[in-house]
Amino acid sequence: MIKDTWKFQPFTEEPIRLIDEEGNWIADFPLDLSEETLKKLYRDMVRGRLLDERYQIILRQGKTSFVAPSSGHEATQAGMAQAIRPGFDWLFPYYRDKTLLAAIGYPVEMLYAQMMATRLDPNKGRQMPEHPGLKELNVYTVASPIASHVPPAVGAAISMKIQGTGQVVLTTFGDGATSEGDWHAALNFAGAQGAPIVFAAENNRYAISVNFEKQSGSPRIADKAHAYGFPGYHVDGMDVLASYYVAREAVERARAGLGPSLVEFLVYRYGPHSSADDDRVYRSREEVEFWRKKDPIPRFERFLEKRGLWTPEEGERLREAIKAELLEAEAKAEAAGEVPPEWMFDDVYATPYWLLEEQKQILLSEL
């Protein structure tokens, strides 16, 4: 669908916002979302937050070895999830995307199974926690090397263009990723090809301890799209509706054959970089508190409340229901049992190789 008017201007100095801190709709166009969609966005955010909190608990219980906290990123991720067609479009995510994955329908028990490396993980427990992937939903398995999934994301988008499938790629990454050479090589190629892809930067202003001022001399990540010949949008990523609408427009543009977009979502991570990090050494508690007050979930609650779509009691009931769902999923994942060690020799190649058969025998003799 080619439209002659688009809602959003690229390369704005100020972030695009559609609801203010008090929850007022401040856009210059009418809201066109059903109550159902608004409630789904809310539910996805809360579900992502609670999942993040549960991961901290299974970490303390020793059921997992690593967590990448995502609290603070929920509005961006729930908004993006709503903008794509899950199972049709392809997603090339990074390790901080649990809200996004849960929102597109990645079964939560499989997310847990990946965290705990049990047999229910379709990735067979091959990677450290927070590295999910699910072919059924076109979710490309997360890899640790920062930005390394971005060139493959572009390749998939070029394939979609060549084959005329009408699909779109959404790929996410952090602010730090935008400094990697492969990131630039990928965006440059996508621009030259006019590939149907949306590049989504979840800019939480830190790459572990390195703040964005040290990451780049550029004030905004969005601006970098200019050099590659496509629009870059600078968005308040703690505003779920801004996140959704801008992502939707970027996806529509890609689907219409207008090529890539870069969307920079300004977010904040409330937790440390990971369970192996101590963020107290590089950022003040005042700073964290300042951003806590801008929490995307209460902000959207204020918006919904003004429209009669939310009460504290309803919110509480939703939380209780989600907690029960998560506990059930966790139990299911755990019950699947550990991945056996000899699985390590599978999936190196499509067909057997004598060398690996020999080495498997070495392992089996040790068990």
Place this chain on the structure above:
Amino acid sequence: MAVLNIVQAVKRALDEEMARDERVVVLGEDVGKRGGVFLATEGLYQKYGPDRVIDTPLAEAAIIGAAVGMAAHGLRPVAEIQFADYVFPGFDQLVSQGAKLRYRSGGQFAAPMVVRMPSGGGVKGGHHHSQSPEAYFTHTAGLKVVVPSTPTDTLGLLKTAIRDDDPVVFMEPKRLYRAIKEEVPDEEFTIPLGKAKVRREGTDLTLIAYGGPTVEAMQAAEELEKVGVSAEVVDLRSLVPWDKEAVLESVAKTGRALVIAEAPRTSSFASEVAATIMEELLDQLLAPVYRVTGFDTPYPYVPDRQYMPTVTRILNFAKKALDY
């Protein structure tokens, strides 16, 4: 039967596979109208168009990385890296993304792709146009590595590599591109990966080689014959998977082996083969297994030929093995 050189064999393999399977696409620097700097893709752009013969930006990470994503999404990309020496900007994409995609996703995703690269020296290119970087790739689980030495093998192996469901690094010995011509069957054929070829039979000594130095190994065998030594030449053709059985069978017969390769010796694939022979055949060996390789220096501009295992070097090591 048509007479083909190695470049023409590459071109024919690509053409046949593109005609057979429309998922096969070619991408790389100058592969389009120019037909590649070695002309290995000549005419393909005109025949298959810009969607299937893609001129890419000058960025190997983009070329290899995009190939991984294309493959994951259902295409069968064949990426050309202009010289093997320029694969390094794309190294991470091959090693972290392509090689491990099947494994890290538990077999859900795969990267059936080929990365072709002209490799090896002897073309007066200095160290940045002459290296043999296969060991970086044989050291990486999940990649297959193929190094042909004749036009027939190039044709048959490249076609198999394109049909293979895993990422294959296909290293073409560029000094042989136009140096060897041979009759190649007109009808379609493929050659399986992981099967070595006995190029010449012998009883006293096995010369194990692959790629460019297979030529010097054959010449050395002829020289040895003149002095009454019967040398067998085994061309590995494929390093991952490699044909241990064929190698052991030959060395069990001769009792002596040289492993010959252009790449530097330290941590080389030649070392892997030599170590395996010694582990498995120690009591049948009449001499140590020697590695006859390039030197552990960067590849020099001068002397361009003496860096590589020359016939003289092979004969000197053969004497050592025979006199042991």
